[in-house]
Each structure stands twice: as C-alpha cells, then as structure tokens.
Amino acid sequence: MTDRMLHVSDTAIERKRPCPDRKLPLSGHRTLTFILPVGSACRDFRKEEKDTIAQIAQSTIYALTASCRSDMLRKDSKVYGQVIMEADREFEQLKLLFDYTKFHIGLYTTVATIFGGLVSASDKVPFKFNPKLLFASVICICIAGVAGGTIASSIPGYSGYTTFWASPIGPFKFKGIKAEYWTYIEHAAFWVAVVLALLSIFF
Incomplete structure (x- = not known):
C-alpha cells in the first residue's frame, strides 16, 4: 500500500514538474511526497491560527471599548x-x-x-x-x-x-x-x- 501511494505521488509530481526531461531521484520524490502535505497543512493551520488570534484580538478590543464606554458613562452620570x-x-x-x-x-x-x-x-x-x-x-x-x-x-x-x-x-x-x-x-x-x-x- 505504501509503494502504491508513493507511486501515485511520484506520478503526480512528475506531471507537475516544469521540466519533464529532468529526472529527480526517487528519494527526492519520496521526500517531496511527505513534505508537501505537511507544509500545506502547516500553512492551513497557521492561517486558521492567525484568523483565530485576529478574532480574539477583535473581540478583546470590542470588550475593552465597551467597558471603557460603560465606565465613561458611569462617570459622566455620576458627575452629571x-x-x-x-x-x-x-x-x-x-x-x-x-x-x-x-x-x-x-x-x-x-x-x-x-x-x-x-x-x-x-x-x-x-x-x-x-x-x-x-x-x-x-x-x-x-x-x-x-x-x-x-x-x-x-x-x-x-x-x-x-x-x-x-x-x-x-x-x-x-x-x-x-x-x-x-x-x-x-x-x-x-x-x-x-x-x-x-x-x-x-x-
């Protein structure tokens, strides 16, 4: 089953190569086969992590803004x-x-x-x-x-x-x-x- 996955991956890589005449070693193909999915997953994870951090930061800013407005309103009401x-x-x-x-x-x-x-x-x-x-x-x-x-x-x-x-x-x-x-x-x-x-x- 592993050989089949490697063979399919090697074929896909061979089709996507910019220069078909240039042959890469099998080990390089196998290395690329395992690196590409991991790299893509890392990029997706980092993108989701950035989106999550941005959402948390935005929520925190909104909460702080609302809290500041509430404090200002209380102070203004007290002064008034x-x-x-x-x-x-x-x-x-x-x-x-x-x-x-x-x-x-x-x-x-x-x-x-x-x-x-x-x-x-x-x-x-x-x-x-x-x-x-x-x-x-x-x-x-x-x-x-x-x-x-x-x-x-x-x-x-x-x-x-x-x-x-x-x-x-x-x-x-x-x-x-x-x-x-x-x-x-x-x-x-x-x-x-x-x-x-x-x-x-x-x-």
Whole structure:
C-alpha cells in the first residue's frame, strides 16, 4: 500500500514538474511526497491560527471599548448627578433667601407703620416716648426695607445662591454693592431701628 501511494505521488509530481526531461531521484520524490502535505497543512493551520488570534484580538478590543464606554458613562452620570444636586441645592438656598427677605419686608412695613402712627399721635398715646428717636428708628427701618427690596427684586435674575451672593446688585441701574453687603445693610439698619425704638421709651 505504501509503494502504491508513493507511486501515485511520484506520478503526480512528475506531471507537475516544469521540466519533464529532468529526472529527480526517487528519494527526492519520496521526500517531496511527505513534505508537501505537511507544509500545506502547516500553512492551513497557521492561517486558521492567525484568523483565530485576529478574532480574539477583535473581540478583546470590542470588550475593552465597551467597558471603557460603560465606565465613561458611569462617570459622566455620576458627575452629571452631582452637578444637578449642586444646582438644586443652590436654587433651594436662593429660594430660602427670597422667602426670608419677603418676611423681613413685611415685618419692616408693619413696624414702620406702627412707629409712624406713634410719632404722628405722640400727644394722644398714654405713654411717653422720644419722638425724635422713634422717628430715627422709622428711618432706619425704611433703609432696611430698601435693602430687603433690592435683594428680593434682584433674586429672580439668578439661578444659584453662590452666584447671587457674589454679584453686585442695586436699585435701578446702580449696581455697585454685592448682595452679601446688602444683607448686612438690611440687618444692621433693622437692629439699629430696634435699639432706637427702645431708647425712645426711656429718653
């Protein structure tokens, strides 16, 4: 059976030779008979191996790309969530400041009205007080009301507490004082008015 295989292989090689007149030794024929199939199989195996490695590399790249995209999306979502939470916190603080200032304006209006009535009817009230000090108290309350009105009227133009707190605001087009200092003016004027009102009773 081996001789037959060798004979067939020798005949096939003899037909494929470029130069039929040139005779190769039988051993060379036998060597070629065994080398050619092995070499072809090696080439096929190497080609399949390269294809498999390429597929594995491509799959790995796809997996890494998907993982990187997933990580980036998670990071972006986390950062976006933090930004949204910070913006909500800033807006809530600004809303609280607005409500707080509105309450103060209502308080200033009520107190100024009462003190103004006392000053105008100083000779009819059952207790004695100093009209001049009480009038000065009313003026301070009006200053506090102007500061509070400036703050409240400027808040709708901003979306964050920090930005508003550091921004120069003012009545009309006068914007030379920061919102932070307007709150100081408001509070200081109000407490000066309270002290003057108390002093007006004793002096």
